[in-house]
Amino acid sequence: MTACPLGHGARVLPADSMPTQPSALFARWRDADALVPLDFRDGHEGLLVTRYDEAKEVLSDRRFSQQPQRMPRSDAQLDDGFPGGPLDDAGALAVASTNILGLDGEEHRRLRKAVTGRFSVRAGRTHRPRIAEIVAEELENLIAAGPVADLLEHFAEPISIRVHALVLGVSDDLVDRYAQCFVHGAPPQDRHDLLREAIEVRRADPGEDVISDLLANDDLSAAEVEGLLHMLSMSGRDTVAFMISTGTVALLDSAEQYRTLVADPDLVPGAVEEIVRFCTMFLTVFPRTATEDVEIADRTIAAGTTVSVSTVSANRDERRFEDPDAFDVRRDARGHVAFGHGPHGCIGQQVARVELDEAFRALVTRLPGLQLVSTGQHEPSPLANPVATYAARPVLVTGWER
């Protein structure tokens, strides 16, 4: 634990968390209290929610606002891999009009409702056959990449970006540039120029996708259409890829867990829930600030206090999950908060579930002998985002015999 230079006992997020093994500090904090002091980058002294019940309470209580968007302090280095750069006025307006994780109440609901229809359970079902094809193609690419290959680069990232393009309606000829912009990282103007092209393609040739819906929605301004598309492209760019690659690490860390799925692929849907619980990516989600005094866990959170919920810690809360540090694909992990909770809960979660389901199903049915060679995910993780998410790093695997 880092001592606070001011001596107030305020704390920062630790730097020794690994994506499959959170810092031991979280367990100590959880043991001590449901809410512990946490320092924010602007000097604010707020709180960290460490336990499951209180995490859900805070995330579903509308007396908490998404503003101001202050970020927690952390000892871990920040590495988002995205170059900065200038952006024209239209792009700046687009981004400013659609900061969905910064909005409350009706303003938030209006923008959210404009896109949720394409991420429903039914939408996931509709996309499943095409997602399975994409997964099968990328599995061949993984095998072709060499006797030892990086599953992040050659399997997880391409699946994630191609399915993203499919659901959003980014046309096939733009997918390579889309990947360049939103996986590898491109300056803001390049990203917006590409999205404008993608929008024009769908204006001329509408389909069953998010872009076509946005264009058909009279209630949205042009800036909101571009902004929502940009927001959705930034949101899913790394999370699904992280979860496929880190989930594979968790499965292969204990050969028995992988073999369990090889023997019975019908266990994969339940395993997906356990994987997202165990490999939760958000050390903390976007901070919430109390707009009035709020009673949580027998205490009053004073109006103006910023509260960060640790979904990593909540999903390892021994009060909710028995033996939480054990990875067990047979456990009923449903109810975890890896996709958040409440009005800002993940929009993409049902499509993400289908992607993860198809990806792990393909691995265990077609590569029963898969083995982990080495991975950066076994080392303390830098943060890929100031809200504090783990970064995705290479996952080298081998064992292609079928």
Added chain:
Amino acid sequence: MMQIDVDRAVCVGAGQCALTAPDVFDQDDDGLVVLLDPNAAEDPESEGGTAVRDAEALCPSRAIRVTG
């Protein structure tokens, strides 16, 4: 008798209900909950009853209420 109520005004379209009890809940074109069968869970001990209770518990916005 078990009664299911859904509140579309608070539903956030997360789809946990349609995933958990697909015979009872669906989502409309905006992703918001639609109750397909208000009587689906007549018997709280049945499998349908369990799934509906699970959906109620998993819904992130408390949009589903099961009474009785």
